[in-house]
Amino acid sequence: MKTSIATVSLSGDLRSKLEAIAKAGFDGVEIFENDFLVFDESPRQVGQMVRDHGLEISLFQPFRDFEGMPEPLRSRTFDRAERKFDLMQEMGTDLVLVCSNVSPAALGGLDRAAADFRELGERAARRDLRVGYEALAWGRHINDHRDAWEVVRRADHANVGLILDSFHTLARKIDVNSIRSIPKEKIFIIQLADAPLIDMDLLYWSRHFRNMPGEGDLPVLEFMRAVAATGYDGYLSLEIFNDQFRGGSATAISVDGQRSLLYLGDQVRRTEPDIALPVPEMPPRSGVEGIAFIEFTIDESEAPQFEALIRTLGFRRAARHKTKSVTVFQQGDIRLVINTESRGFANSSYLVHGTSAYAMGLLVDDARATHRRALALGAETFAQPVDEGEIEMPAVHGVGGGIVYFLDRHSDLGSIWDVEFDPVDDLSATSAGLSSIDHIAQTMHYDELLTWLLFYTSLLEAHKTPLVDIIDPSGIVRSQVVENAAGSLRITMNGAENRNTLAGRFIADTFGSGIQHLAFKTDDIFRTADVLAAGGFVSLAISPNYYDDLEARFGLDPHFTERLKAHNILYDKDERGEYFQLYSPTFSGGFFFEIVERRGYRGYGAANAIFRIAALRKFLEPADMPRA
Amino acid sequence: MKTSIATVSLSGDLRSKLEAIAKAGFDGVEIFENDFLVFDESPRQVGQMVRDHGLEISLFQPFRDFEGMPEPLRSRTFDRAERKFDLMQEMGTDLVLVCSNVSPAALGGLDRAAADFRELGERAARRDLRVGYEALAWGRHINDHRDAWEVVRRADHANVGLILDSFHTLARKIDVNSIRSIPKEKIFIIQLADAPLIDMDLLYWSRHFRNMPGEGDLPVLEFMRAVAATGYDGYLSLEIFNDQFRGGSATAISVDGQRSLLYLGDQVRRTEPDIALPVPEMPPRSGVEGIAFIEFTIDESEAPQFEALIRTLGFRRAARHKTKSVTVFQQGDIRLVINTESRGFANSSYLVHGTSAYAMGLLVDDARATHRRALALGAETFAQPVDEGEIEMPAVHGVGGGIVYFLDRHSDLGSIWDVEFDPVDDLSATSAGLSSIDHIAQTMHYDELLTWLLFYTSLLEAHKTPLVDIIDPSGIVRSQVVENAAGSLRITMNGAENRNTLAGRFIADTFGSGIQHLAFKTDDIFRTADVLAAGGFVSLAISPNYYDDLEARFGLDPHFTERLKAHNILYDKDERGEYFQLYSPTFSGGFFFEIVERRGYRGYGAANAIFRIAALRKFLEPADMPRA
Known part of the structure; x- marks a missing residue:
């Protein structure tokens, strides 16, 4: 062609x-x-x-x-x-x-x-x-x-x-x-x-x-x-x-x-199989079962603090790499991989310092076929030296130079956790009922939004949702979602148009474009919130004015609103169902966690975004600080 | 109100x-x-x-x-x-x-x-x-x-x-x-x-x-x-x-x-004089006769080079300030004021170094009334200490922190050249037939374009022309013109959206927003070009491909096209008439001059802008330089 x-x-x-x-x-x-x-x-x-x-x-x-x-x-x-x-x-x-x-x-x-x-x-x-x-x-x-x-x-x-x-x-x-x-x-x-x-x-x-x-x-x-x-x-x-x-x-x-x-x-x-157009052969778009893991690169010095944070979220240490300074924290189907290696890509000089969710593992139907398709579509392959007895996981470069790994259940890649890691018996954390990754949010310059939209949709069995403008107090952030029909892959992409917006600051001042937050799923947000509170987790404080309006807007029972407010839970409702959102403050200058419960709801709480952004801004710039 | x-x-x-x-x-x-x-x-x-x-x-x-x-x-x-x-x-x-x-x-x-x-x-x-x-x-x-x-x-x-x-x-x-x-x-x-x-x-x-x-x-x-x-x-x-x-x-x-x-x-x-709306009184919008002068601030070290350049353009030293290190060069009605004072605003630290056309003098109907109107409309006044025997010229801050002075013929301001300056007898330059300032071009962030459009049109008897998009090789520059009915005031304003464009670079790397170029008027562009060439002026080189297309586009006589090409003169024609443009290369990193002849034409040669930009870029980045 x-x-x-x-x-x-x-x-x-x-x-x-x-x-x-x-x-x-x-x-x-x-x-x-x-x-x-x-x-x-x-x-x-x-x-x-x-x-x-x-x-x-x-x-x-x-x-x-x-x-x-x-x-x-x-x-x-x-x-x-x-x-x-x-x-x-x-x-x-x-x-x-x-x-x-x-x-x-x-x-x-x-x-x-x-x-x-x-x-x-x-x-x-x-x-x-x-x-x-x-x-x-x-x-x-x-x-x-x-x-x-x-x-x-x-x-x-x-x-x-x-x-x-x-x-x-x-x-x-x-x-x-x-x-x-x-x-x-x-x-x-x-x-x-x-x-x-x-x-x-x-x-x-x-x-x-x-x-x-x-x-x-x-x-x-x-x-x-x-x-x-x-x-x-x-x-x-x-x-x-x-x-x-x-x-x-x-x-x-x-x-x-x-x-x-x-x-x-x-x-x-x-x-149109009978066409004359000489289109090159490539494997088909790949089905995605979910996000198998998120890998963080962390400075040794920051690791204890970060591990303490994810423990308050109910994660326990589940496995340790046999030869590398890499640990897996787990809860439900969620795996957070903590990499404090000083060699290798995860800590190479072109990534900025601090804590960064620099890689994600996608659980696909056929990892190596997916990798071949990615390369056929012009993605840049990523490979690291592999030690004896280790499995080479196919990967490509993704948003902001981060890495996208491909895993599957059928090949040798399915046994990677058993082959490369030793299990750890960690009874110190109480599960908060987080079962899987609901979505990941990637932040990038608006220039790059179309690039990664095309990357994901051309590679995976996934579609994009319409573009939504989120009004950040300092400008507009354009947001678009890539998701699959099952809802097991959800990536929200936020394109910042100027560096005054919160998304723009994330890019400019902290990590460069990449994963800005991770949203975990729970089946019972209130139970989760109770467990978190008991464990010392401090949620992002939401303005009380939000709850007064929410109650009037949806005609909510005041007791219900009080429960939401007590836990700083954001709420949305549409014709399909209800949505609950709970945020952590930002960690190490930019990254944060979200916990969501979906009761039939399929969106992302766009109407709540300004409240989350305002709360994060307030966390980052306390009111008594001088302003520009 | x-x-x-x-x-x-x-x-x-x-x-x-x-x-x-x-x-x-x-x-x-x-x-x-x-x-x-x-x-x-x-x-x-x-x-x-x-x-x-x-x-x-x-x-x-x-x-x-x-x-x-x-x-x-x-x-x-x-x-x-x-x-x-x-x-x-x-x-x-x-x-x-x-x-x-x-x-x-x-x-x-x-x-x-x-x-x-x-x-x-x-x-x-x-x-x-x-x-x-x-x-x-x-x-x-x-x-x-x-x-x-x-x-x-x-x-x-x-x-x-x-x-x-x-x-x-x-x-x-x-x-x-x-x-x-x-x-x-x-x-x-x-x-x-x-x-x-x-x-x-x-x-x-x-x-x-x-x-x-x-x-x-x-x-x-x-x-x-x-x-x-x-x-x-x-x-x-x-x-x-x-x-x-x-x-x-x-x-x-x-x-x-x-x-x-x-x-x-x-x-x-x-x-609607009988209205109930309590609108504050202010002087009316002011008629503008023209641009009385442009003032440059120049480092002592760069002044000889700059003066040599304007001499090749046919300017002669006409007057010297009685007490300050300020010189006036003149040709026709054009006055270029060269300020090499080390004290005063012209060289204050908040202006960047190098050569900068930092101030303009507008010849208006009533300078002090215009100043009052500007202040009533929220402009920021500008005043410098005035020595005994000097006249205080009313002024406000304009684009990029530059200064806009107001002069008139009726008040004491009309005699400022006689009162504050001594004439100089300079016979070293040959006039190139430049008679007046046709227009000045101000460059700014696109954010500021509307600000200055409103500033000029609310203050002066002038209107704005429709917005034109100029395709710079590295992005879009939005251009809009403020002009009066007589054509004696013409300010083209270029709003740069990103710093990769030539306009964006001007803002980012050199002067900050301000006057990027001055266009002088001649009644005979070919005669002017001959005089300039004889004096050693080197015009900005335009691609030969431009002239082949021009000839085909307008059905021009090949001899005529050859004359344009020999002098690097750009040409445009519309239903009103013909337009000729000749450019200098940039001086001190960003500023440049233009010479125009209008034969009934009222526009600004927008179709030629990409050729001028490409030529300036080539001047700034010779082909053998490595590129990003």
């Missing part, structure tokens, strides 16, 4: 864009004209530079305001086209994108447009070039791919074809099945982009909000299945206009782009 | 918000319920805290999903209202905002809603409270202030009134004249917000894009004139939801807010 990306999708100058694109594994690149124009090399040199990077120019674009022009504009437009044909031949590409005319001077009429394209096709043919016509969603007369296709059909010239762009078709909610009957040889290239569903002016939406297939809400898969059904086997090419991407790292955006196309191709292959 | 602002408009906790609001001069504050709920003090203490800041609670808000509920929801809603009434009495406010119901459970019907409000009014009256009804633009049944007013009219209760919000009315393009016939005593409070004109979902627009009156594109003045015509003389209260403001400084946003209301009031007073 040939993949390509338009230079306009990335930040930087042309040379650095090409480097990033080549490194991410693309086969081709669309040269966006302005990227060439601002560059100092000649077209011939630019072409050579592209080929030196092992890339092909999939498309030169855009040529604007062409069809339907009255004279004398028409003649000048053809002259302009000839100049661009010169340039394309110098550069070494045979395909140009002509987007539908938006000029107020343009005249309508399919036959007029078809005649213009026939002539352009003739001129292109003399030079062995090809012209692709794309309907912009805001084109003056042509803004629907069905009309563009009719123009191409009537132009009836071998060198004139259609260019389909998922954004333009899907933004206008045009039935994608209209694509299935187009002859594949008339589709010159496929451009792909997704976008979040926000109802707004199409041009503004397109110019600022596009993202990679799978990162947004448009049915790009349905679009691509229709394309594949024609027998199309050419380039899948990304054309993404996005403010965030323009400000981000060209390398990271390129990796995401390549991943999005491979994942899209893989989905098409599984749903 | 009583001004107020909703706590939701600002970032921070309640106490810091109140501090900022009080400091900016507001009389009242709307308590947004969540700001209270996350706060740990009781309602009584919060009320006291507000009053301790010298503020009044203008409104408690919002009370949601009230009218039209079927039983048993209706009873619960009234219970909920009684709880909020308790809270309001504790807090010490008599007015609550009820926004129109958005619940799917709500039933329609004006009479049903009116009956609910009559009952609520009865309950409120028992406690001497008042209820204001506001139509949300996305309310389920009521989304138009005319319907909300009909509900209030039918409720027919002294304690039930209307709340008008400019956003909700103007977003739906409702005729504001419908407000003029509402009895003033039934308008309980006026909420004000503006917004940029972007066609999108109303709720999304409202939640993310609102800004201060005068900062956006809505006809808020027309709205306010209609309100004033009723005889309304109560609070003007800001309710602004804006992602940027939430991440910004509460103090700066509060100052902007107060300024926006005072300016709005002032405009209403001048257009």
Whole structure:
């Protein structure tokens, strides 16, 4: 499967864009004209530079305001086209994108447009070039791919074809099945982009909000299945206009782009098996049973304090690594692995100091197949030297440079706890009834949120929930969740837009992006709260005003509200059920724990987030401290 | 005139918000319920805290999903209202905002809603409270202030009134004249917000894009004139939801807010002279004849190099300050003041070192009246010790802490050049035909763009042009222009969103926000270019690819294109005329000069911006340098 990306999708100058694109594994690149124009090399040199990077120019674009022009504009437009044909031949590409005319001077009429394209096709043919016509969603007369296709059909010239762009078709909610009957040889290239569903002016939406297939809400898969059904086997090419991407790292955006196309191709292959598109084979998305463990790296000096904290939460020391300074604390199905090794990755210099939940183990159907899929999708493998008798656990780099391990029950990995660890008989802790990890919360720059959303959803049998804006007192945090149908995998991802927000501070001042909190599940929050209190656990103090409002809002029994308030338990209710949340204060500057009980409820208490954030802020900045 | 602002408009906790609001001069504050709920003090203490800041609670808000509920929801809603009434009495406010119901459970019907409000009014009256009804633009049944007013009219209760919000009315393009016939005593409070004109979902627009009156594109003045015509003389209260403001400084946003209301009031007073609204008197907006001078602060060591550069641009030394180390270079009407004093503000420690265009002098109709208006609108005055025989020039702090001086021709300020300076006979430079300052370009964080837009437009007879996005290779720079009708004042303002853009680097690495470049006007760009070249001036090198495209795009004569290319002159053309631009490389890391010729053209060559930026970047980062 040939993949390509338009230079306009990335930040930087042309040379650095090409480097990033080549490194991410693309086969081709669309040269966006302005990227060439601002560059100092000649077209011939630019072409050579592209080929030196092992890339092909999939498309030169855009040529604007062409069809339907009255004279004398028409003649000048053809002259302009000839100049661009010169340039394309110098550069070494045979395909140009002509987007539908938006000029107020343009005249309508399919036959007029078809005649213009026939002539352009003739001129292109003399030079062995090809012209692709794309309907912009805001084109003056042509803004629907069905009309563009009719123009191409009537132009009836071998060198004139259609260019389909998922954004333009899907933004206008045009039935994608209209694509299935187009002859594949008339589709010159496929451009792909997704976008979040926000109802707004199409041009503004397109110019600022596009993202990679799978990162947004448009049915790009349905679009691509229709394309594949024609027998199309050419380039899948990304054309993404996005403010965030323009400000981000060209390398990271390129990796995401390549991943999005491979994942899209893989989905098409599984749903339209007879396609001509040569999609690379890879293992299927992996089912996830749950989070097998969370590994913390801790300085020796901080370990006693941290262990004392998790003991108050009802965890007991369950196992000790046979050769390494690694201990497992357990409660129910939850395993917290405490790593105080001074060698190895867990304490390598590129992680900041202090306590950090730097790794998670995912219990999947087939760990090594999952790892192969991750690598096929461009993830970076992670391996450490393994001592004799130890099992090498497959792993990749995840959010903020943290590690994602894969385990399963069927392979040798299922016995890792028995093989590498010795059990410890620890009777000092009383269980608080915590049974499993309900969810983990990862915090990152908003820039990275889409990256990790795509990472998880392309790798695992999981879906994303709609984006929620959480109003932090100092700004907005964008929150989105990856979860599986069983609810056994739940990862909430918080993207901080500025460093004044609590999430932003977590990134800037403490750990860098990573796991900011862990939520454990209980079946009886009040019993758990009693056990915790008896053990000396101090919960995060919530404003009393919250409880007065809660009682009025849900019409709660005052005795019930009193119980919530006594334990600083947050509450939510929706049509599905009830939700209870209890927080620890932050530990070592940023990390904290949550305990939840779900009574049918499936959300994450978004309405309570501001109360949690305000309480954490208050904990971090007592009122008598001076303020900025 | 009583001004107020909703706590939701600002970032921070309640106490810091109140501090900022009080400091900016507001009389009242709307308590947004969540700001209270996350706060740990009781309602009584919060009320006291507000009053301790010298503020009044203008409104408690919002009370949601009230009218039209079927039983048993209706009873619960009234219970909920009684709880909020308790809270309001504790807090010490008599007015609550009820926004129109958005619940799917709500039933329609004006009479049903009116009956609910009559009952609520009865309950409120028992406690001497008042209820204001506001139509949300996305309310389920009521989304138009005319319907909300009909509900209030039918409720027919002294304690039930209307709340008008400019956003909700103007977003739906409702005729504001419908407000003029509402009895003033039934308008309980006026909420004000503006917004940029972007066609999108109303709720999304409202939640993310609102800004201060005068900062956006809505006809808020027309709205306010209609309100004033009723005889309304109560609070003007800001309710602004804006992602940027939430991440910004509460103090700066509060100052902007107060300024926006005072300016709005002032405009209403001048257009509806018989109003009851007690708007404070201030001098009118000032006409501007032009930019009288730009003052540079320069280290002694860099001064010779800088003076050599401006000499190649055709400036000659024209005057020297009688007592200070300050020199004036002149060409046509352009005065560049070079300040190498080591004492005084120009070189005070809070300005960064190097060369900085830190001050501008505006030639206005009446300098001291302009200064009074600026102070009335909350600007910070600037004064330096004045020696005997010197004239004190009125000034305020401007963008990035730079200084804006005011001069005029009528007062003693008109003779300042003669009084304080000695002429110098300098024959060493040849004039390059530069006649005046065409425009100055100020660069700032995007956060501050609206601040300075409001500053200039509220103070001077000038208007703003629509926002333009400039695609820097590393992100987006938002650009907006303040200009007067004569074209003698033109300030382009560039807001950088991230520090990777060229504008962002200017702010982060060199001067802080301020004047990034100066554009001089010539009547003959080619003659000017010849003189400059003869004097050794090296212009900023533009990519040859630019000229090939230019020729094709505009159908230019190849000889003409060659002349442009030979001098690195950028070119643009629109229906009004032609535009020529020539740039210097950057000086001392960031600042640069531009020379322009206008042949009827009124814009700023936005299409050329990416070429200028790419060329400057190349100048700053030669191709053989390693890249990130």
